[in-house]
Amino acid sequence: MAEEETAVKEKHADELFKEFREVSVTEFFRKNRSHLGYSGQLRSLTTVVHELVTNSLDACEEAGILPELHFEIRQLGTEHYKFKARDNGPGIPVNHIPKVFGTMLAGTKFHRHIQLRGQQGIGVSGVTLFSQMTTGQPITVRTCTGDNKVNEVKLLVDVTKNNAEIVETKQYSGYWRGTEVEGELKGVAYNTSERGPYEYLRRTAIANPYTEITFTDPEGRKTVFKRSSNKVPKPPMEMKPHPKGLAVDDLLNFAKAAEARHVGSFLSSTFARVSSAKVNELQKLVTFDLNKNPRKLAWAEAEELIKAFDKMDFMAPSSEGLRPIGETQIKNAVLSILKPEFEVVITRPPKVFSGGVPFQIEVAVAYGGNAGRPATGEQEEGVTSKAEIMRFANSTPLLFDASGCALTKSVNAVEWKRYGIKDFDNSPLTIFVNLLSMYVPYVSAGKQSVAEEEEIIKEIKMALMEAGRKFQIYHSRMRREIEKEAKMNTLLKYITELAPALSKLTGKDEKKILKDLTHLVKEKLRIEALEEELEDDGGEEEADTTFKEEGE
Numbered sequence: 302m303a304e305e306e307t308a309v310k311e312k313h314a315d316e317l318f319k320e321f322r323e324v325s326v327t328e329f330f331r332k333n334r335s336h337l338g339y340s341g342q343l344r345s346l347t348t349v350v351h352e353l354v355t356n357s358l359d360a361c362e363e364a365g366i367l368p369e370l371h372f373e374i375r376q377l378g379t380e381h382y383k384f385k386a387r388d389n390g391p392g393i394p395v396n397h398i399p400k401v402f403g404t405m406l407a408g409t410k411f412h413r414h415i416q417l418r419g420q421q422g423i424g425v426s427g428v429t430l431f432s433q434m435t436t437g438q439p440i441t442v443r444t445c446t447g448d449n450k451v452n453e454v455k456l457l458v459d460v461t462k463n464n465a466e467i468v469e470t471k472q473y474s475g476y477w478r479g480t481e482v483e484g485e486l487k488g489v490a491y492n493t494s495e496r497g498p499y500e501y502l503r504r505t506a507i508a509n510p511y512t513e514i515t516f517t518d519p520e521g522r523k524t525v526f527k528r529s530s531n532k533v534p535k536p537p538m539e540m541k542p543h544p545k546g547l548a549v550d551d552l553l554n555f556a557k558a559a560e561a562r563h564v565g566s567f568l569s570s571t572f573a574r575v576s577s578a579k580v581n582e583l584q585k586l587v588t589f590d591l592n593k594n595p596r597k598l599a600w601a602e603a604e605e606l607i608k609a610f611d612k613m614d615f616m617a618p619s620s621e622g623l624r625p626i627g628e629t630q631i632k633n634a635v636l637s638i639l640k641p642e643f644e645v646v647i648t649r650p651p652k653v654f655s656g657g658v659p660f661q662i663e664v665a666v667a668y669g670g671n672a673g674r675p676a677t678g679e680q681e682e683g684v685t686s687k688a689e690i691m692r693f694a695n696s697t698p699l700l701f702d703a704s705g706c707a708l709t710k711s712v713n714a715v716e717w718k719r720y721g722i723k724d725f726d727n728s729p730l731t732i733f734v735n736l737l738s739m740y741v742p743y744v745s746a747g748k749q750s751v752a753e754e755e756e757i758i759k760e761i762k763m764a765l766m767e768a769g770r771k772f773q774i775y776h777s778r779m780r781r782e783i784e785k786e787a788k789m790n791t792l793l794k795y796i797t798e799l800a801p802a803l804s805k806l807t808g809k810d811e812k813k814i815l816k817d818l819t820h821l822v823k824e825k826l827r828i829e830a831l832e833e834e835l836e837d838d839g840g841e842e843e844a845d846t847t848f849k850e851e852g853e
């Protein structure tokens with residue numbers, strides 16, 4: 302009863318709004334660091350490696366430089382590490398250093414419709430922030446653009462202003478070109494598991510065969526992942542967005558920034574495949590004049606345009622901007638790092654998802670040698686390797702959140718038994734899947750898993766099934782070889798016993814009998830093998846029909 306009697310005093314809006322504050326993007330990420338991948342001790346460390354490595358590779362590729370990366374992790378105490386990353390990239394002009402490392406949402410890659418690893422300009426300032434949040438220390442940047450002047454800057458992030466707080470700057474002469482970033486981290490852990498920095502770098506080396514990576518681990522061990530190709534990758538190319546798959550809000554944003562005088566010319570200059578004939582067709586489908594100023598486009602008008610786009614046919618978007626690693630390149634990298642007994646690489650032709658976004662799939666299947674990962678813990682007898690799935694988006698390894706990822710799901714959806722892999726999980730197998738796109742549909746800001754787009758899943762399955770059929774041919778040939786050898790050995794054993802007996806019975810030369818019998822056995826086995834091979838070829842056709850069923 303007493304509770305009911307105490308009346309709640311109403312508050313005036315003015316009083317409530319005394320608490321109204323604006324926070325910076327940096328403040329947001331300081332409180333929600335898991336959005337940037339800083340959750341868990343190992344993941345946080347791997348995220349730092351990822352941010353620095355992707356930036357170095359992006360920078361080298363845009364500048365047309367063969368990347369050479371050095372990464373070092375040293376342990377300073379319990380959960381306390383120091384990292385140092387160096388590249389031979391173009392370097393960073395001195396006036397841009399504060400923005401690059403101390404401001405979130407600042408970078409050279411926004412709105413460029415370009416296949417690069419970074420996009421939002423959050424990555425490396427996130428490293429600065431994480432380092433200062435866990436240690437209170439600034440990061441140190443050394444960079445030189447090749448002009449004989451090395452700029453060294455120690456900086457922190459001013460969280461309220463989303464700005465760099467410069468602690469110290471130095472300039473000295475030195476002849477090199479590139480960028481070096483050094484800092485301390487606490488609350489992180491190093492290990493050699495599948496999700497650790499070592500594995501991240503190993504996979505980066507496989508998917509970027511023109512890159513040389515030297516890694517020094519906390520034990521002081523140095524590993525060099527040598528490049529297996531000297532070909533400088535094709536620099537990324539900017540591509541116009543395609544009208545299909547565009548949202549109303551996107552269209553309005555483009556319109557606001559437009560320089561064209563009319564909506565019609567704005568559309569054909571901003572988007573791919575919008576010719577003047579298409580603009581004429583469009584005019585018949587909308588209720589307003591396309592000669593209107595694009596900066597004055599209303600929401601309802603933008604909506605009309607999007608609806609019209611949906612009804613119209615456009616040429617498929619160009620996939621020129623996609624940069625696959627290439628079959629030979631992947632093959633060489635897989636051979637040099639996994640040294641498998643069998644490997645196959647399949648590159649699918651480019652396709653589109655969500656109406657107008659081009660993408661492309663590359664897969665590789667490697668079997669035997671160092672493929673798969675060593676089995677640890679309790680195992681069934683005879684199992685020494687486990688299958689591993691290596692996922693990549695634009696050649697960047699995805700190590701976390703595997704179970705919700707379209708790439709994992711596609712691999713698991715393939716019936717591996719059909720291709721002679723009876724126990725997928727316990728096989729010495731590495732399955733490599735790389736998804737290339739200017740807009741990878743990530744599930745979350747952590748960018749570790751890909752959303753389940755139907756077209757993407759289908760393409761991965763098609764590629765894996767093609768690889769599976771190649772494996773099957775190899776596998777049955779191998780099995781036949783083994784069987785043939787076992788049979789031959791048994792028969793030869795009998796022959797050596799039979800020959801002296803026959804010689805005694807017939808009085809003929811033992812050596813001659815042995816020779817004739819051996820010839821007979823070999824000839825019989827050869828004919829058997831030929832017959833089996835013929836049967837196999839018939840079988841392959843059958844596999845082709847199932848392939849279609851499974852894929853369509």
Ligand SMILES: Nc1ncnc2c1ncn2[C@@H]1O[C@H](COP(=O)(O)OP(=O)(O)O)[C@@H](O)[C@H]1O
Nearest residue numbers: 356360401408409419420421422423424425480
């Ligand atoms: N190692 C580097 N060499 C040259 N430029 C770099 C390097 N690291 C970062 N940058 C520049 O800093 C920008 C911001 O990097 P980052 O915060 O990781 O965002 P993003 O990679 O998404 O653009 C990049 O766009 C690039 O212009």
Ligand SMILES: [Mg+2]
Nearest residue numbers: 356419424425
């Ligand atoms: Mg980046």
